[in-house]
Amino acid sequence: SAWRLRDSTAALAAWQILRPAEAQPAAEAATKVAVKSGGQTLLAYGNYVLRFEGYLPEEETVHQLVLSLPRFENASLPALAGFLPKEARALNSERYITGPVSLEKFAPQLPPSVVAFQFDTEGIVGRFTDRDGSVDLVVFSYPNHQIAQKQIAAFQALPGLTAARQGPLIGVVTKAPNPDAAQRVLSQVQYEATVTLNSNAAPPPQQNVGDLILAIVKLIGILIGLATVAGLLFAGIRVATGGGFGNIRPREEAIMSLSLEDEGPKQP
Structure with missing residues (x-):
């Protein structure tokens, strides 16, 4: 099934x-x-x-x-189930509360207006065996500490019940043989927040002035070398093509000229 x-x-x-x-x-x-x-x-x-x-x-x-x-x-x-005490808890007595219907079934002593389900409140019920008798405990979880702090006064105002707050959790004993038994079970409700600490990042390495100057000198040397090679290459091309250097004029080519004058017809 x-x-x-x-x-x-x-x-x-x-x-x-x-x-x-x-x-x-x-x-x-x-x-x-x-x-x-x-x-x-x-x-x-x-x-x-x-x-x-x-x-x-x-x-x-x-x-x-x-x-x-x-x-x-x-x-x-849900993490709430892990906050219900395990010591002396009756086998299979846990019941999860998700709204007014399940609240009425498993914890009818508590009015929905006090539990305040409009805050997405959830609860879990458990039965415990104390030396003085059976104890019924309900643990409610609220979105944050502030809401739980506002609601705890309403729980404590209910007659015949014992309530206490631990962070965003509120524990309520709805049935107990005496106040001492209620307090013994209620004191087992503990909230432990999980805090994640980011490790400090290592500081960036400091620039060494000597290394910086050496890098600049190397860069200048590379640029000078490239300029020298480019100059020699350019000079070689000029020589190979007969272009000469600078103001040195290239050799003038000999020019053959023919004197061809248009002579008129000779007189006899």
């Missing part, structure tokens, strides 16, 4: 809903987002969710299969 979704985020959300509660990670599958349960393997690949019954194709076979699927897009998975 195959389901085509809008993008990789929607595919991840659908995969989380479709996977069986007792499913185990399938390390041998073609993607990291894969589980197996009995003879069934369920995996998310790009904007598709694939389910194989009774067998698991080889990795290369799956790659070739998805390339033949219509409108396949292999965008990266």
